[in-house]
Amino acid sequence: MKKSIVTGGIALIPVLLLSGFALxxxxxxxxxxxxxxxxxxxxxxxxxNVEGRIQRNYRxxxxxIPHSVEQYQxxxxxxxxxxxxxxxxxxxxxxxxLSMTHYLDRDGNELDQIAGTRYFCNQCHVPQADAPPLVDNxxxxxxxx
Ligand code: HEC
Ligand code: HEC
Numbered sequence: 001m002k003k004s005i006v007t008g009g010i011a012l013i014p015v016l017l018l019s020g021f022a023l024x025x026x027x028x029x030x031x032x033x034x035x036x037x038x039x040x041x042x043x044x045x046x047x048x049n050v051e052g053r054i055q056r057n058y059r060x061x062x063x064x065i066p067h068s069v070e071q072y073q074x075x076x077x078x079x080x081x082x083x084x085x086x087x088x089x090x091x092x093x094x095x096x097x098l099s100m101t102h103y104l105d106r107d108g109n110e111l112d113q114i115a116g117t118r119y120f121c122n123q124c125h126v127p128q129a130d131a132p133p134l135v136d137n138x139x140x141x142x143x144x145x
Pocket of ligand 1: 053062064065080083095121
C-alpha cells in the first residue's frame with residue numbers, strides 16, 4: 001500500500017513539471033496582432049500605395065499587382081487576368097505581357113497558351129495591402145541579385 005503511494009507520487013512528478021512548464025510558456029506568449037487567434041481583423045481596403053509597376057525586392061520575385069483584383073474572376077473555366085495579360089491581348093489592352101516563363105510547361109516545352117502551372121495567378125502575384133510588418137524585416141537580396 002505504502003509502496004504504491006510512493007510510486008504514484010513519483011509518477012506524478014513529470015506531469016507536474018510539464019504542466020508548470022506549459023504555464024510558464026503561456027505566460028510568455030504575447031499576441032503580435034493585438035487580438036485573439038480566432039478574432040478576424042479586417043484590413044483596410046487599400047490596394048494601391050504605389051502607382052505604376054513596383055520595384056522587385058529580389059530577382060525572382062513575382063511582381064506585385066499594382067491594381068485592384070477583386071473584380072477579376074479566376075476559376076477552372078475563366079481567367080480574366082488573361083484578357084489583358086495574355087500575349088494575344090496585351091498589346092491592345094496596353095498591359096505588360098506575361099513573360100516567357102508563363103508559357104513553359106514543366107518539361108520546358110514552349111506553349112501558345114498559358115501553362116497550367118501558371119494559371120492561378122494569385123498563387124504567386126498579390127496586390128498591395130496596408131499591412132505593416134509586425135517585426136523588423138532585415139531581408140537583403142543576395143549580392144548577385
Ligand atoms: C483591364 C486589364 C487588366 C486586367 C483584367 C488585369 N490587369 Fe494586371 N495590369 C494591367 C496593366 C495596364 C498593368 C500595368 C500597370 C502600370 O504599369 O501602371 C498591370 C500590371 C500587372 C502586374 C505588374 C507587372 C509588373 O511587371 O510590375 C501584375 C503582376 C498583374 N498586372 C497581374 C494581374 C493579375 C494577377 C490579374 C488578374 C487577377 C490582372 N493583372 C488583371 C491590366 C490588367
Ligand atoms: C508559379 C508562380 C506564378 C504564377 C502562377 C504566375 N506568375 Fe506571373 N510571374 C511570376 C514570376 C516569378 C515573375 C517574374 C519572373 C518571370 O518573369 O518569370 C512573373 C512575372 C509576371 C509579369 C511581368 C512580366 C514582365 O515581363 O515584366 C506579369 C505581368 C505576370 N507575371 C502576370 C501573371 C498573370 C496574369 C498570371 C496568371 C495568368 C501569372 N502571372 C501567374 C510568377 C508567377
